[in-house]
Amino acid sequence: MATELDEAARIVLTRARRPPRVGVVLGSGLGGFAHGMGERAVVPYRDIPGFPAPGVAGHSGELVLGVVRGVSVACLSGRVHLYEGHPPHKVVFGVRLLAALGCGIVLVTNAAGGIRAGLRPGGLLLLRDHVNFTGTNALLGPNESPFPRFPDMSAAYDLRCRELAHETARAEGLELDEGVYAGVLGPSYETPAEIRMLGMLGADAVGMSTVLEVVALRHRGVRVGAVSVITNMAAGLSSAPLDHADVQATGAASRDRLERLLSGWIERLAPEVAPG
Ligand code: HPA
Numbered sequence: 574m575a576t577e578l579d580e581a582a583r584i585v586l587t588r589a590r591r592p593p594r595v596g597v598v599l600g601s602g603l604g605g606f607a608h609g610m611g612e613r614a615v616v617p618y619r620d621i622p623g624f625p626a627p628g629v630a631g632h633s634g635e636l637v638l639g640v641v642r643g644v645s646v647a648c649l650s651g652r653v654h655l656y657e658g659h660p661p662h663k664v665v666f667g668v669r670l671l672a673a674l675g676c677g678i679v680l681v682t683n684a685a686g687g688i689r690a691g692l693r694p695g696g697l698l699l700l701r702d703h704v705n706f707t708g709t710n711a712l713l714g715p716n717e718s719p720f721p722r723f724p725d726m727s728a729a730y731d732l733r734c735r736e737l738a739h740e741t742a743r744a745e746g747l748e749l750d751e752g753v754y755a756g757v758l759g760p761s762y763e764t765p766a767e768i769r770m771l772g773m774l775g776a777d778a779v780g781m782s783t784v785l786e787v788v789a790l791r792h793r794g795v796r797v798g799a800v801s802v803i804t805n806m807a808a809g810l811s812s813a814p815l816d817h818a819d820v821q822a823t824g825a826a827s828r829d830r831l832e833r834l835l836s837g838w839i840e841r842l843a844p845e846v847a848p849g
Pocket residue numbers: 684685686687762763779780781804805806807808815820
């Protein structure tokens with residue numbers, strides 16, 4: 574894994590004007606941000622050895638390097654999910670690559686169903702913590718030295734990053750809730766009974782990504798911020814059946830607000846990362 578990642582990072586860095594300092598993972602329907610960056614270099618995943626191919630419609634599958642408000646950024650546009658049948662170590666290949674490229678902070682975005690009362694489709698939810706219900710873990714198998722066998726997850730979603738997200742939201746006039754994300758395997762949406770269970774267990778929102786990526790990033794000491802776009806009320810909380818097309822449409826309608834949050838957030842994170 575280490576040599577495959579080193580080779581992938583070497584290839585990407587030959588195409589980068591400067592090494593990225595902040596990474597961004599763009600979820601379903603949220604790919605527009607990457608193409609708004611300045612000084613762009615686009616590396617399709619298929620050009621990166623070891624990178625698995627994402628299969629979901631609306632995921633383009635490219636690593637986009639660029640500059641946001643003076644900060645050099647690498648965006649994973651399109652992600653790989655467990656439910657496509659990829660093993661956990663492939664699901665986190667992209668975020669490990671962000672770490673290998675030099676990103677000290679990674680901002681993860683996703684689409685999620687809202688569980689907590691008061692969350693509404695189109696809203697933004699900053700993650701404070703997660704519950705991993707996928708039944709697996711990114712770190713299965715032999716541990717990769719020098720990273721810890723048993724990484725601490727007690728402050729997985731970086732406090733300073735969260736403060737700066739709230740500061741950005743206030744400055745931009747954006748509403749930003751905060752809560753706990755339940756990561757599930759999918760690909761079927763949950764039943765109403767499962768949503769009641771997840772709510773009782775402390776989850777505010779539910780989605781099919783993010784938790785393995787966050788584990789893999791914390792394993793490498795990368796600081797993490799994460800935000801969900803609430804694309805729907807979770808199963809049983811509204812009369813409408815869940816439909817992927819609706820989820821994508823709500824994600825797209827929230828794109829502008831998410832992009833404003835990300836840009837201002839990255840600008841405020843500049844003092845937290847190495848000069849790039
Ligand atoms: N459940 C799981 N994943 C999701 C949902 C949901 O309701 N909405 C968007 N991703």
